[in-house]
Amino acid sequence: MITGQPISGDDEIDAAVRGGYRAIAREKVPAYLDRMVLEEAGQEISRDRRVAGWPRWLLPAAFAGVLALSLSFNLGYNNSSDAPAIHGGHGVESDDIASIPMGGTADLETAVESTGRRLRALDDAVSGLAPGNNPGISAAGDVAPVGRFCSIEATTSADTWWTCIETLQRTGQADAARAEIELLEASFPESLPVH
Amino acid sequence: MVARYHYPPASAGLLSETRVLTYSGHMKDLTEDSALMLRYRDGDLEAFEVLYRRHNQALYRYLLRLCMNRDVAEDIYQEVWKKIISSRARYQATAKFNTFLYRVAHNSFIDHMRRNKRYSSAGDYDPDDSIHDADEPDIAAEKQLLRRRLDAALANLPDEQRDAFLLHEEGGLGLDAIALISGVSRETVKSRLRYANSKLKAALIQPVASPGESA
Numbered sequence: 001m002i003t004g005q006p007i008s009g010d011d012e013i014d015a016a017v018r019g020g021y022r023a024i025a026r027e028k029v030p031a032y033l034d035r036m037v038l039e040e041a042g043q044e045i046s047r048d049r050r051v052a053g054w055p056r057w058l059l060p061a062a063f064a065g066v067l068a069l070s071l072s073f074n075l076g077y078n079n080s081s082d083a084p085a086i087h088g089g090h091g092v093e094s095d096d097i098a099s100i101p102m103g104g105t106a107d108l109e110t111a112v113e114s115t116g117r118r119l120r121a122l123d124d125a126v127s128g129l130a131p132g133n134n135p136g137i138s139a140a141g142d143v144a145p146v147g148r149f150c151s152i153e154a155t156t157s158a159d160t161w162w163t164c165i166e167t168l169q170r171t172g173q174a175d176a177a178r179a180e181i182e183l184l185e186a187s188f189p190e191s192l193p194v195h
Numbered sequence: 196m197v198a199r200y201h202y203p204p205a206s207a208g209l210l211s212e213t214r215v216l217t218y219s220g221h222m223k224d225l226t227e228d229s230a231l232m233l234r235y236r237d238g239d240l241e242a243f244e245v246l247y248r249r250h251n252q253a254l255y256r257y258l259l260r261l262c263m264n265r266d267v268a269e270d271i272y273q274e275v276w277k278k279i280i281s282s283r284a285r286y287q288a289t290a291k292f293n294t295f296l297y298r299v300a301h302n303s304f305i306d307h308m309r310r311n312k313r314y315s316s317a318g319d320y321d322p323d324d325s326i327h328d329a330d331e332p333d334i335a336a337e338k339q340l341l342r343r344r345l346d347a348a349l350a351n352l353p354d355e356q357r358d359a360f361l362l363h364e365e366g367g368l369g370l371d372a373i374a375l376i377s378g379v380s381r382e383t384v385k386s387r388l389r390y391a392n393s394k395l396k397a398a399l400i401q402p403v404a405s406p407g408e409s410a
Contacts, residue, residue: 012385017396017399021395024341025364025365029255034247034251040276041235041240041243
């Protein structure tokens with residue numbers, strides 16, 4: 001069995017020793033180890049695929065989104081808390097609207113009048129937020145509230161308000177005139193001009 | 196097992212003047228190993244399985260006989276493959292895959308020895324428990340005896356010599372690769388292998404029918 005061969009070159013091991021070793025070296029890897037290693041290899045691939053599935057821009061975009069939301073929330077909070085100060089304490093409380101009497105017909109006129117006053121107060125508040133942002137018509141050169149066509153000064157009395165409405169009608173702004181008439185009717189139902 | 200270079204014969208004409216280096220089949224396999232690892236790096240699990248099946252048995256035997264303790268060998272075996280798997284993203288085919296594999300295994304074994312100061316080589320390793328021969332009883336007994344002698348001789352080798360022998364036989368590594376893995380010179384590896392060879396050979400050529408051994 002043992003023949004023995006000279007050692008030469010890179011091969012330092014005698015053929016007989018190698019043959020003897022090969023005869024004893026027959027151990028096999030236990031199946032559980034094979035399973036564990038291959039499962040580990042598969043999990044590594046799955047992990048990488050999950051991460052690779054995310055676009056590269058996702059993380060910075062998510063960060064920027066969170067930052068933008070935080071900023072806008074913060075700014076919005078500050079603006080809402082500053083609002084009463086801008087208008088010198090003329091802000092409209094939600095309780096004012098809720099306190100409008102909703103009783104029978106007798107209370108209706110009072111309610112309408114009250115609503116008119118509150119609308120004007122609301123106009124005051126809104127106009128303070130967006131000065132110059134109105135296409136309104138003003139006899140006194142005043143500024144109209146946002147979304148309105150007649151100035152605050154023009155709507156303090158039924159006559160001046162009606163004058164503004166007539167100006168709107170003359171200048172072809174029929175829709176604006178109709179909207180102002182509706183508001184006028186609600187605010188001064190008792191003093192509508194007769195036409 | 197070792198990769199050998201083949202040159203064209205001198206009669207091959209002009210080509211013979213410029214020696215053309217070609218590779219044996221084994222070298223091709225090693226190149227393919229790196230390609231498989233690169234494929235696994237790119238997400239091909241089947242490539243890893245092929246690669247694993249090529250090296251699992253030899254690596255297991257290397258660790259089993261290096262540690263001489265089955266539990267420790269199996270722990271290190273798992274650790275080695277985990278390292279190979281987790282290093283796949285950084286893997287570059289700059290060296291042969293099996294040099295890389297056995298370097299990781301060798302270093303894991305050294306780390307284990309350092310962690311445990313001195314591992315117990317007298318563990319639960321029984322080299323005979325996995326050998327099942329279908330030979331005639333007399334022949335089987337003779338083989339069994341030779342195996343015991345060789346195993347005992349292998350176990351009695353100094354760690355460095357046993358490591359060099361196993362890297363050569365199980366890893367199929369040449370002197371340069373073993374030197375690289377062990378961090379010693381090529382001549383030192385050569386010397387270790389020669390010592391290991393002579394001790395193992397001495398164990399094999401003892402008379403078979405010594406009365407004390409058969410008892």
